[in-house]
Every structure is written in C-alpha cells, then in structure tokens.
Amino acid sequence: MSHQGSCHCGAMTVTIEDDPIEVSECNCSICRRTGALWTYAPPACVAVTGEGIGYVHGDKMLALFHCPTCGVITHWSTIDPDYDRMGINLRLFDPRLWEALPRKFVDGASW
C-alpha cells in the first residue's frame, strides 16, 4: 500500500510505494540539525511533487531537498543517477506509519 506525506504547507508531496520497516536516525552535520528521520527506497518507487530546493554540500554525493515555501526537508537524492537509492523524510508522514518502528542509528558523523 502506498503512503503520501507532505511538507507543512502542502506545496510538496512525497509518495512511497511500500511500508517502511525501520526508521534511520543520522547524526551527521545536517541530520542532527534538521531532525529528519529517514527511510530509503529506489527512486522508481518514490513520487515527489512540487519543486524542491536542493542543497549540496561536502563531498557532493547527494542533494538534500526542502520546500521553498515552508522549509521542511522532504528527501535526498544522489547526484549520480545510477545510484538506485534515495532517502525520504518520514516526518512528512502520519506518525502512525513510523513511530513504532525500530530506530536504526546511522553514524553519519563518522563517515
């Protein structure tokens, strides 16, 4: 069953095809500031509507997108189009979808 989340103002939506199975919490320099909680999926299984602003930093491997109106972080995608994985911010979705899932701690700060 697919699930749709949105930024605060609703200008951007993200739809995922499958139920998330765990919640990834990362301590890297950006994630610890934004508080995003991640699930991952192949880009072909995710639909994003609305025009996000991409933020590229560090080693320029990925772009972190946020809504230009309300500023909510929606997702990240890799600069390399052949990399078959993207990150979706579960905080966009109904908490009943993810709050009881196991938390996986990602030590992004050490990468």
Ligand SMILES: [Zn+2]
């Ligand atoms: Zn918004």
